[in-house]
Amino acid sequence: MATFNQITTSEQLEALIQESGEKPVLIFKHSTRCPISSRAYLEAKRYLEDSPNPDAAYALIHVVEDRPVSLEAADRLGVEHASPQAILLKNGHAVWNTSHSRITSSALREALS
Template sequence: MSTFTQITTSEELEAAIRESEERPVLLFKHSTRCPISAGAYAEAQRYLGGSPNEDASYVLIHVVEDRPVSLEAADRLGVEHASPQAILLKEGRAVWNTSHSRITSASLQEALS
């Protein structure tokens, strides 16, 4: 079963971006204080518990606790910050993103298929 790996440092963010050169990386930005984010996180977990793309990596940033890394991700990837937010990385860049209630198990399945 696939799971999220939490990243908390610039170095871990850089490693995830580099990893996307070899395989898709889904970056999930999550607020532990927001009920909308809790719902989106539950949808992401549902996706991971179903039939996720086993060739992809899944990373998680807590936007409140690790704000500097969250803001750096927005800056580095050229994707305006939102929370919750799902960003798909391929070849070192963001190729798809969505946020809030648009984060569903089905939308992740489609993006990662």
């Protein structure tokens, strides 16, 4: 079963960006203090439990606890910060992102198909 790997450092973020040159990388930015984010996280976990893309990598950033990495991701990827937020990387660039109630298992399945 696919799982999210939590990233907490700039070095881990850089490694993910580099890894996206080889395979898609989905970053989920999650606030542990927000009920909307909790619902989106459940949707993302449902996607991982049902039928995730086996060729993709999955990462998690806690936006409060690891704020510097969260803000760096927004800056490096050219995506306005939101929480919750899903960002799909390919070849070092954000190619898709969505946030809040638009994060659903079906939206993730479509983006990663």
